[in-house]
Amino acid sequence: MTLRERHKTILDLLRDSGSVDVGSLSQRLKVSAVTIRKDLDQLEEKKLLYRTHGGAILADPYIATRKVSEKEKLHPEVKRRIGQRAVELLAAQDALIIASGTTVQAFARCIPNMKMTVITSAMNVAMELLDKHDIEIIQLGGIIRHSSASVVSEYAVRMLENFTCSKLFLGVDGIDPTYGLSTTHLQEACLNRAMIQAATKTVVLADSSKFGRRGFSKICDMGDIDLVITDSRVSPKMLEAMNEQGVKVAVVPYPEE
Known part of the structure; x- marks a missing residue:
């Protein structure tokens, strides 16, 4: 197999699974681990993948902060389907x-007018619920x-210390089975942890683009959550990793399917 053929095979495998490791590639392509590491380094120099310890992933795992107005434009139909689920x-x-x-905002938009209480840190979530008069809204300060x-x-x-709630619906910037859930902001991660403590059940709403990503601040381990709702573009490898950690996953169809 030529260098070009190896690189093509590596990239094809990455697109299929989201990540590759040196050992598996070495066996599959019948070359040494040293050769595979050189291949991965060359592909990273071309910005076609990102090196990790012992392998590579397709997308940059480190997330930069984006404004909510920019995030809202990303995958709107997927977020609506996740919200409906x-x-x-x-x-x-x-x-x-x-x-x-923005995913939990889409969820708030889907909530019908019904008797319930909602505590939120997000102004846009509160605004989505404002015209639903049977919903009592508590805005954190x-x-x-x-x-x-x-x-x-x-x-x-401190406000959350006074409440016990049935469910938390949590949006995140990154989900990594090894690292856990994360966000780009230190204080937001602290607040999210307090929310988890105040809720009986934690449900994470995240589209498939959040998987394999890491924000600056860790929120919690995968074992601290109960359910993830995502879309069908999440890789089988990620689903298997969550299943091994006892996390239930609900998958909605991606709009093109």
Whole structure:
């Protein structure tokens, strides 16, 4: 197999599974581990993949902060479908926590007018619920992050100490089976951890682009959550890794399917 053929095979495998490791590639392509490492280094120099310990992934795992107005334009139909699936978990008289992010905003938009209480850190989530008069809204206080339209501070954490809720719907910037859940902001991660402590059940709403990514601040381990709702473009390898850690996953069809 030529160098070009090896590189093509490596990239094809990456597109299929989202990640590759040196040992498996060495066996599959019948070359040494040293040769595979050189191949991966060359492909990374061309910005076709990102090297990890012992292998490579297709997308840059480190996430830069984006404004909520930019995030809202990404995968809107996928987020709507995830939101609709999350609504199926609701019951009358629920007491919910809804965190920040455009996927949970899409979920809030899908919630029907029904008797329940919603605690939220996100101003855009509160605005989505404002005309639904049977929903009591509790807005957490604190410093507003302009990029996310949500509050973060010790004040918000202290407010949560006074509540116990049935479900938390959490948006994240990154999901990595090894690293856990993460966000780009340190104080937001602290607030998210307090939300997890205040809820009986934690449901993560995240489209498939969030998998294999890492934000600056870790929120929690995979074992600290109960359910992930995502779309059908999530890789089988990611699904298997979550299943091994006891995390349930609900998958909605990607719009093109």
